[in-house]
Amino acid sequence: MAQRRSDRPGRYTAMALFVVAVLCFLALAPARGQAAKRAGAYWASLSREQKTDLVLGIFDGFNLNENILGITLKNEYTICTDIMESIMRQSDAFFAGMPAGKIVTALDAFYANKKNKNIPVSWGLWVVVRENRKDPTVGEFLGELRNVYP
Template identity: 75%
Template sequence: MAQRRMALSAGMAALVGAIVLATLLCAPSRALAVKRAGAFWSGLSREQKTDLILGIFDGFNLNENILGITLKNEYTICTDIMESIMRQSDAFFAGMPAGRIVTALDAFYTDRKNRNIPVSWGLWVVVRQNRKDPTVGDFLRELRALYP
């Protein structure tokens, strides 16, 4: 039993480590993210906006694939956790194709208080608003404070 708990703890530590590593490798720098905020968004054509959102989705997929391969090959105990995360991500974005996100972000950036929020965070806001997430207001206030 103690060995199983140690294996589980080691597996969870590996999972957290893999997530942090993948996030650092796949996430743009904070400076780049700030440059890709409201003014940047407003300067793009509809096609460019759609391409950007599709690129973000590709980044999500790459991140999931890297984690999935690493965990399946090295830490089989975490496979169920990774598969659950992938299912939850798919469910979270259900009903929000790229075109609908583009339209929602266009509306999001018409509010001047949102102009400095990076597109990557704006995406989370509009998807959470679509899902009627009761905590999205608090989340948006935090983002506005972080990106005044």
């Protein structure tokens, strides 16, 4: 039986989070046109309550995708159970300290910058959470988003 290497647990978690993000992206591909409409102008048109509901809806979507993926992996690939549980723990840790209200305030500031006006809210959420976590790659990520959504 292969032993798990304890010196690189973050590497496997990062890879697993990436896989989940790609799967979510592919599952939501038909909705990309709608997502482009849900950018800065859309965000600015919402009341604080509607913004909070939208952020909570994004969280609900994350949870649904994690649950579906978790069930599938547990039923089909039992060896992946530990990985899926790690993904869920890391997701919770990633969003720790960022309740919906704080994200709404951060997105208000994010969309105050006109360079971000065309970035969909779902991607804006990732930017503000990564900024909150002091992610050193968030600037590069934001630059890529600005290129994709000029």
